[in-house]
Amino acid sequence: MYKGREGQWAFLFHRISGMAILLYLMLHVVSIGSMIFGERAYMRIHETYDLWPFRVGLIGVVAAVVYHSFNGLRIILMDFTGWGVRLQRQLWYVVLAITVLAVAYTAWVNIPRILGGY
DSSP, X not given: OOTTSHHHHHHHHHHHHHHHHHHHHHHHHHHHHGGGGOHHHHHHHHHHTXXXXXXXXXXXHHHHHHHHHHHXXXXXXXXXXXXXXXXXXXXXXXXXXXXXXHHHXXXXXXXXXXXXXX
């Protein structure tokens, strides 16, 4: 039992971020596959992606990809090094910090676009 500690949250967020990435990948495949219906259908879908909910979703995708990738590296360190297990809690906080920084930058770049600035 993790008893609500960092290991449990790391596991849960890793699963959720993996599912979010999978959903994004499926949406991406459908989007690219729409080209078989012609350029007009393809462009209509991509114009829809320019709406604000999809721009907010982009921030979520960045969060999922960054967290999932760096947490995966943390898991590799835990599996293949002795010090990775001892420092797993601190490494998880590093993963969270990197994720927050990446999300903050992505939000900073995309907020003007979400609000219609450009």
